[in-house]
Amino acid sequence: MVVRSFAAPPTPWSKSLAEPDIHHTAYVHSFSNIIGDVRVGENVMIAPGTSIRADEGHPFYIGDDTNIQDGVVMHGLEQGRVAGDDGDSYSIWVGSRSSLTHMALIHGPAYVGDDCFIGFRSTVFNARVGNGSIIMMHALVQDVEIPPGKYVPSGAIITNQQQADRLPNVLEADVKFASHIIHINDALRSGYRCADNIACIAPIRNEMANPKMNQPTSNVSSRSANGSGNGGVIEHVRQLLAQGYRIGTEHADERRFKISSWKSCATIQSNRESEVLAALDSCMQEHSGDYVRLIGIDTKAKKRVLETIIQRPGAAPTKLSNGSSSSYSAPSYASSSGNGNGHAAASGSIEGSVVAQIRQVLSKGGRIGIEFADERRFQTSSWKSASVQANNESGILAEVQACMTDHAGEYVRIIGIDPKAKQRVLESIVQRPSSKQHISNPTVRPTSNGGAAPSHSAVRTDGSVAEQVRQLLSQGAAIGLEFADERRFKINSWSSAPLIHTRSEGEAIAALESFIADHSSHYVRLVGVDTTAKKRVLETVIHRPGKTPETSLVLDPPVYAPPASTSSSSARSASGSQKLSSEALDQVRQLVRQGARIGLEYADVRRYKGGAWQTGASIQANSESQAITALESALSDYAGQYVRLIGTDLKAKRRIIEMVIQKAGK
Structure with a gap:
């Protein structure tokens, strides 16, 4: 291995001509550049295309087991230092077991602690990143100190300490992901070092030069x-x-x-x-x-x-023969009765209800697909597709069975596709990690030639949601769903689910209930989309983690009535939403009649005193009742904070009202 390392050039601020100090167990690719007083620890991996220049600010420290990936740039200002873990001053300190990923920029003075992850094209400048913190892609961290164990989402700009202090904590899945990157790069480091060592690579080359295929073909x-x-x-x-x-x-x-x-x-x-x-x-x-x-x-x-x-690994060796006596026998499947508990039989057979769903889709000319996802991908609805080549029932069931076996410990679902309408008509989870052969209630969408309505799940939507669904369908709007965990909810970063393609109220409600059942630990919100104007007309949270949904479906909810007095207006409704005062109700009615845009801003006590409001939810509603319901639902999301109502004249492009409708602690 020829490492491209150079002494620091003589400059007005330094004539030390310091050279890099690289531990003998580290791997530095020949296409990387290391200049000046750079101290590289044990088992470090430095990939091609990196530029580590300690010619202005110096020294740099890179801790043990850390990986510096392709395109990373490290440079420091002549002024400014950070305190390293050893008590000395450094222009850049990177701790142990950290990952600086592709195209990241670390510009000193900067400190990156142990077990950190810096995502693609992210920048850390004049900042400290605490141990175990994770910075995702395209983020900027400048002039702040990130506390240990914090998560910076993709695209975030963190430039003041208040933003840094409000960052969410990393999750266990994030820690596992960062640890996985460390293990992968350590394996790459070992592999690259082996490739440069003739004693290590020679036996591998000899083995490749004498493969089993060189045996006489007559034996095979x-x-x-x-x-x-x-x-x-x-x-x-x-x-x-x-x-x-x-x-x-x-x-x-x-x-x-x-x-x-x-x-x-x-x-x-x-x-x-x-x-x-x-x-x-x-x-x-x-x-x-x-x-x-x-x-x-x-x-x-x-x-x-x-x-x-x-x-497959571990299976008995397969011997191929071109004799005609061989025949293929598909595995057997459970009858529609199953084992009586809604789960597949213990032997791993597929429940009869799933067989019936597949048979129904095929009878209408549909196609079947299979998707799978681990826990992390399931939470973000990022499924991977498995190949399905069969077009008959027995062949498809065999492939579903094989997929469930190959992805034991993961979610597996079957997909029904209408090739004419080019849309999905069935999504049904047939395996979950905690119960490998569990069959969930499916989300069924009607085909172009009709289809049976699905059975309702145990989770039910309340009357107000049913009324909103009814109004959206009557207006011809599309219905969508979004979900978010606690961390993404706080930063308003929602993940989208496929649109619900139906004009039937019952089928739409059933799809909502099935989705809430699958995402019971997430926030779920209902989205109404005007497909003609290509804009949203409704956004309302219909499920929150830790709250048990209603157990009965109410299709005719009571008519909304304003509170009788100011004191009662501060009470919570049965659904947990904050009631508006009579004065606020009058303002909302006026804004709706004028066609003004309705929005919310919120602030904690400190920001309220400084007049630094943050933009909240935008209320998309076509009627007074919709606007009031959406506002009351939004208030509960900002409990304990100041909230003010904003009315905007869209033509004049100016605000026509600013009114505080909720105070902190009330």
Whole structure:
């Protein structure tokens, strides 16, 4: 390894000509630049394209087991220092087990503690980042001290201490993610060092130069011809060859399989069945401890027509045969009665209700898909798709079963797709981490030719929500849902779910209830969208974590009536919303009649005294009752703070009212 490190140049402020001090266990790529008094600890990984210049501000310190990824820039001002953990002064201090990811900028004076994560293109300047803090992508942290264990969301600009003090704490999932990055880069460091060491790399090269495929092919052919066979794989091969498709294979170990990062085996050029089966046998034998999948390729359309796994780790070795006696038998599935408790049978079979859902979608010409997600991706509704090649019931059920087995410990759901309308008609979770074979109540959307309404879940929406849904549907608006955990709710960073495609009130309510059941630990809000004007007409929180939803569906809620007195107006409603005073109600009515925009601003006691209000929710409503309901719901979100009502004349583009409607502590 040739490390590009240079002494600091002589300057008016320093003529020390200091050189980098790099520990012998660290790996520094030859395409990186390290200049001046830079002290690199044990097991550090410095990737290509980094620039670490201690030619102005110095010294720099990089702690043990830290990784500096591609494109990172570290530089410091001549003035300004931070105190390192050893008590000395540094222009930049980076602690142990921290990750500075692609294109991050650390400009001294700056301190980054132990176990920190600095995301892509984020900047830390004249700041201290406490131990265990996580800064996500495209963020700016300047002139502040981030307390230990805090989370800075993507795109955040943190430039005053008040912002830093209000940051949410990191979650366990964030800590696991940061730890995973450390382990990955330590493995890369070891690999790069091995590649530069002839004693380490020579045995690996020798092993690659003598693969098992160099054994006489007659042995493989004989084993294939006399083996027990796998009729399903052989049938796939025959169909692909008959249609003129090319056949390939890919393999992946456990880690690569989880992230769907497959490697290709040797290319199969032959179009003869026996030779193709021999090549498949060779690939499976060479990668006996890995997943292996068969690929069908349409060379004219330049696309894949088949992806199917033919070998899994730990399974008995598969021997291919081109004999006609082999046949494929799909696994059996539970009857519609199941085991009587709404879960799949203990043997891992799929419940009959899921089979019925798949059968119903297929009978109407629909297609079936499969998606899976770990806990982190499930919370952000970021599902990954699994390949489904079968188009008949037994084949699809076999692939669902295989996906549930491959992703044990994760969420798995089946998707029904209407290919004509190009929309989903079914989303049903068939496996959860805590109960691997649990079948949830599905979210069913009507197809273009109609469909059965789903059964209601245990979670019910109250009358006010039902009334809002009814109004949205009568106006032709689209209905959507958004959700957020405690941390994202505080910074108003919501995740969106797919729109509910239905004009039936009952089906819309059922979809809401199913969604709330799946996200019971999140905030959930209902969104109404005017598809013609392409704007939102309603945003209202319909579920909060820790609060039990109503257990009965009320389709005809009582008519809204203003409070009889000022004292009663401060009471909470049954749904937990803060009642407005009669004066505030009159102002809201006037604003709605004038067509003015209604908004909210809020402030804690300190900001209230300084007149530093923060912008809150924007109320999108077409009637007085909608505006009042949305305002009262929003007030409960800002409990304990000052809240003021803002009325804006859209034509004149100016405010026409500012009125405090809630005071802190009241």
